[in-house]
């Protein structure tokens with residue numbers, strides 16, 4: 001490619017992303033998107049993407065867990081496949097761009113390359129991973145985890161959603177996980193590039209158009225279960241209670257205080273469930289989630305060990321039972337240096353301002369980094385908002401990201 005091309009396709013992209021956003025649970029009054037793994041909106045969204053990939057001239061297929069691939073066959077079957085894409089699932093009441101943009105942008109890039117440059121040397125594929133967020137079942141990266149071999153389609157037999165539906169039964173009910181369907185684990189990948197919104201405020205604050213990710217922070221996710229004693233809210237004196245909610249409250253405040261002291265560490269309690277969850281009953285049991293992140297594995301381990309010692313002390317002092325169940329642990333993951341340099345050069349040729357940065361959000365890319373050269377391209381998020389209906393990037397920002405992706409994929413697959 002002599003001079004990379006800077007697209008002006010943002011409005012078209014937004015139209016496709018708005019359409020994709022209509023595949024959501026309920027009609028979120030706030031304009032948010034809820035599209036959880038193996039639900040009806042999820043199936044409809046994957047079907048819409050399969051159609052969009054077909055219209056872009058790509059060969060389409062699903063694997064056994066419902067990952068969707070669009071393939072632009074290369075001329076040399078002996079060289080590795082170059083994969084781009086992201087995840088189709090969302091958080092509850094999330095935005096229109098997290099995950100979806102990386103898929104739509106990947107389809108747009110492959111469509112452009114096919115129409116402009118014909119057959120590549122390396123096969124190019126764009127993937128819509130079936131699940132990344134961990135929003136429905138207590139497992140995250142279910143899609144990319146099956147492609148990279150972290151999971152297999154029959155892992156997670158015991159995993160249940162909040163309604164008690166198992167991952168396996170939900171998968172089969174949506175037509176996946178069946179005998180004879182194509183396996184998921186790939187051994188033919190030469191690189192993975194993920195286009196994604198930043199989901200933070202750095203690019204906007206620094207007035208940069210493109211973020212080049214150098215590393216993705218490590219994450220630990222847990223469920224903390226407290227067992228006290230349900231009792232009458234009116235007749236039980238304060239000094240005779242074994243109140244699981246009050247204990248959880250003390251633990252959550254403690255978490256915030258400790259996290260504030262550990263530079264660059266972030267810790268979140270995103271979900272809490274009390275039982276029996278009735279106003280005039282002292283909660284006997286409470287379960288809450290922990291999401292703890294840092295770019296240094298040692299700090300992450302030290303913080304969790306210290307925190308859980310404090311939780312033991314608090315539970316003992318209050319006379320409650322305590323169980324802490326880990327369900328996600330990812331180490332900080334570096335992205336490929338030479339790909340990062342290549343992206344930097346592409347940004348220069350496209351006259352797009354850029355900066356290198358960490359990702360505080362987890363991404364499918366972190367599972368590929370140990371198995372093949374992996375890169376992430378960020379575009380700015382308005383006010384840094386994400387996992388919210390207010391998630392927004394301008395059509396121009398979306399288009400800039402696709403310009404960088406298409407130029408990079410051209411250099412990787414056609415030369």
Ligand code: HGY
Pocket residue numbers: 132133360361362363
């Ligand atoms: O939670 C995350 O970091 C990502 O959005 N799954």
Ligand code: MN
Pocket residue numbers: 091098133361387
């Ligand atoms: Mn997300």
Ligand code: MN
Pocket residue numbers: 087098099132196362363
């Ligand atoms: Mn994401």
Ligand code: MN
Pocket residue numbers: 079121122412413415
């Ligand atoms: Mn090559």
